[in-house]
Amino acid sequence: MEDRTLEALGLAEAPREHPLLYPGAWPEDSGLLDGDRLLPLRRLVHEDRVPVLAIGSNACPGQLRHKMAGSGITSPVPMVRARVTGVDVGVSAHVSRMGYVSASPVAAAGVVRELFVLWLDPAQLAVIDASEGVPLPHGNYRRAWLPFPDARVEVADGTALPGAYVYVNRHGVLHDGTGAPRTHPGQRALLTELLVDSPRLRELFGVTPEQFCARARSDLELCARGTRLFAEEKRVTASGLERYLDGQQTGRPGTGASLSPPLM
Numbered sequence: 177m178e179d180r181t182l183e184a185l186g187l188a189e190a191p192r193e194h195p196l197l198y199p200g201a202w203p204e205d206s207g208l209l210d211g212d213r214l215l216p217l218r219r220l221v222h223e224d225r226v227p228v229l230a231i232g233s234n235a236c237p238g239q240l241r242h243k244m245a246g247s248g249i250t251s252p253v254p255m256v257r258a259r260v261t262g263v264d265v266g267v268s269a270h271v272s273r274m275g276y277v278s279a280s281p282v283a284a285a286g287v288v289r290e291l292f293v294l295w296l297d298p299a300q301l302a303v304i305d306a307s308e309g310v311p312l313p314h315g316n317y318r319r320a321w322l323p324f325p326d327a328r329v330e331v332a333d334g335t336a337l338p339g340a341y342v343y344v345n346r347h348g349v350l351h352d353g354t355g356a357p358r359t360h361p362g363q364r365a366l367l368t369e370l371l372v373d374s375p376r377l378r379e380l381f382g383v384t385p386e387q388f389c390a391r392a393r394s395d396l397e398l399c400a401r402g403t404r405l406f407a408e409e410k411r412v413t414a415s416g417l418e419r420y421l422d423g424q425q426t427g428r429p430g431t432g433a434s435l436s437p438p439l440m
Contacts, residue, residue, distance in 0.1 A: 180213045182237050184301055187214060190200055190242040191233045191363075193391040195275035198363040200236025202292065205256060206332065209237050210252040218434040220256050226296035227340040228304065229322070229329065230255075232360070235292040247303045254295040258337075261288050262327035265359040266365060266401040269347040269412040270316055271437030275393035280317075282357040283416030293329060293340055295386035308343045317343035320420035335386055344417045349404060351413040363389075 266282035309315020352358035
């Protein structure tokens with residue numbers, strides 16, 4: 177029998193433990209994350225679950241397993257590869273206490289990306305919400321419903337979903353120097369570019385990506401200073417997805433109509 181463990185598939189490492197690996201290794205195809213295994217997936221649409229678009233490390237099975245295990249969640253998570261039009265992978269305008277600068281979704285008309293949709297039950301959704309700071313008044317992300325046709329999320333059997341949830345960054349995203357959101361090139365390349373461009377950032381975090389991760393990791397005050405510096409140096413712009421947050425709730429999953437996707 178084929179070895180489907182995350183270790184054997186090269187998907188076991190979690191960026192939470194190895195920040196320079198962010199966003200971590202993604203699967204080649206859809207699968208069912210069941211403990212430390214990624215199993216074949218029999219269906220791509222799960223009407224009894226909530227679709228959440230994974231932009232960064234939530235698409236890394238090692239990271240996802242780490243988050244679920246930390247909250248005692250053992251139920252399997254369907255991870256479905258999808259062709260997504262209208263959303264790109266930008267760069268969050270905050271420094272994470274995990275030691276990296278994470279990815280954030282940005283509106284990108286006409287752009288097509290291969291991303292993953294996580295189909296989550298209420299308990300799993302609560303874990304991911306908590307990891308993104310959704311329940312906190314000043315958390316880094318809020319969850320928003322991104323509807324079709326503003327974004328097209330199409331799975332391998334040709335089904336186009338009526339929409340999916342995304343985590344929109346409260347701080348905005350970093351721009352590319354022209355005012356447009358920059359795309360996330362991977363952690364080492366990103367940190368190298370940011371440190372070269374900012375003497376003040378080097379004063380806070382050192383001159384190499386390794387020093388940045390080591391200093392930022394679990395130092396909440398330093399991370400906050402780095403986040404403020406992005407704004408002070410006018411590196412921040414809107415993601416283009418803020419309008420989907422208007423009037424949406426961010427409480428416990430299932431407590432309000434805005435937290436449930438439209439019926440499929």
